[in-house]
């Protein structure tokens with residue numbers, strides 16, 4: 187194969203060399219890697235039939251096409267890998283304790299509470315917090331910062347446990363999806379009167395997938411009809427066998443409402459941690475960890491709750507959290523007190539960041555402000571690129587028809603959020619009654635009352651769905667997440683507007699139907715022979731008009747003798763023309779087709795998209 191060249195200048199060919207690029211890279215990035223001029227790569231792409239600018243972020247496919255053409259092996263680097271490399275370029279290792287064994291000190295377990303809706307997760311988190319606040323702090327105003335630490339006594343020893351107090355596994359799953367491990371142990375709450383339910387299993391599977399040991403809290407034992415034994419039996423089927431049945435899982439019967447057996451539950455957590463895990467960290471190194479929650483506070487600016495996983499975080503430290511950075515101006519613990527430092531497994535609220543990081547973003551302390559800024563900026567740029575690459579793939583109502591024509595989707599997925607269950611139901615049933623035709627499926631993936639949340643956006647992003655907010659808006663970071671993920675969120679306040687718009691989009695979305703439209707007919711009066719072009723028909727246009735580059739068929743005695751011909755040349759006297767109208771004479775060249783006779787009729791037509799009614 188000839189090396190690609192532009193303007194006679196040979197481009198550096200790869201010989202199969204590897205080029206590593208991040209998702210959403212541009213031709214300029216590519217050019218930088220191979221020492222070429224970006225403009226020449228733009229030209230190469232143009233020759234391949236794709237028009238892209240040098241700095242625009244392009245799809246994986248485009249990068250691959252270019253790599254193939256230039257004989258390079260393309261490697262698209264995952265965001266996690268890229269982040270590790272980014273930190274390595276600053277000589278920073280993330281995720282490992284520094285120093286050897288002797289540097290490690292025991293740290294408290296970090297616990298998440300999971301379980302089916304209404305089984306008592308929130309109530310349990312409240313109960314734990316209330317019964318175990320460290321003496322002296324009781325009565326103080328507790329502050330919900332997304333996590334808290336409690337003290338308990340096990341075998342005469344004081345032990346601490348850290349709870350992440352956003353119940354439910356959404357947060358847990360979202361963090362895990364980003365490769366962040368925040369939890370050491372999961373408490374699975376099962377209501378004894380209700381037994382094992384779908385989300386119990388879901389939660390259990392999430393914990394198992396993350397390789398996190400489970401302690402089962404059999405809750406609501408105060409309720410009539412509570413059957414803790416049944417819960418044990420049910421969970422056996424899912425591989426959680428209670429210790430008293432010879433298994434390895436600790437089950438504790440509790441009442442979150444009455445504060446019953448909360449201490450035993452905490453003891454079970456500590457014992458499970460001691461038996462199954464070796465929880466140690468080096469408190470002496472620069473702090474590293476994970477952001478649990480973050481928001482913009484009107485008075486205090488960006489605030490983030492971080493969980494220190496190793497090292498000790500101090501006021502005055504320079505930190506990077508995701509794509510935010512800053513110097514720690516102040517830290518507050520979960521009781522609202524200011525603290526100067528936070529060691530392993532301690533959650534603290536941090537003030538002083540430039541912007542709001544995401545839940546699940548990792549954080550680290552670095553020596554210099556400049557390093558922090560550079561890391562944060564590189565991450566922000568990468569996020570933008572990745573979002574762009576993604577948004578090119580996502581569906582929006584406007585481009586549904588294009589995506590469909592390309593055969594990419596045959597289905598419109600919707601998520602409906604509304605202000606009241608009545609309106610959500612009304613909207614859903616009207617939408618489901620829409621006549622969408624045979625080729626397209628309309629599916630409502632999720633519906634609910636309330637604001638459009640981050641979870642909705644995550645779901646939409648994962649399943650290429652469009653979100654409809656009916657008399658509601660997005661809350662918190664859902665809007666920025668939707669922007670980043672390229673999810674189309676649309677707001678309405680009138681039902682028929684929703685229906686109209688969806689219907690319109692669907693009409694565009696339906697595969698276009700084509701119909702043949704006759705353009706004109708020409709009667710052959712004479713046949714000329716040209717040495718270069720073959721036979722030329724001298725014609726009189728009988729009806730309509732005949733245009734160059736349109737389809738034609740040839741009729742002889744009213745019968746079709748040739749189909750799929752092309753009006754390749756059209757002349758009036760000596761001039762090439764684009765069309766000849768009814769009543770005029772001219773010459774038609776049908777390309778390679780030469781079998782024409784006097785009195786034959788050339789009928790021309792074109793295929794047009796049929797409008798839907």
Ligand SMILES: Nc1nc2c(ncn2[C@@H]2O[C@H](COP(=O)(O)OP(=O)(O)OP(=O)(O)O)[C@@H](O)[C@H]2O)c(=O)[nH]1
Nearest residue numbers: 302303304305306307308309405406409441442443
């Ligand atoms: N009788 C009794 N009721 C309880 C107990 N624990 C929780 N409840 C009640 O059960 C209901 C649900 O409890 P929550 O703590 O909100 O349950 P949850 O699992 O956090 O629910 P979601 O946040 O919706 O997933 C509330 O009305 C609680 O008061 C208990 O031990 N005994």
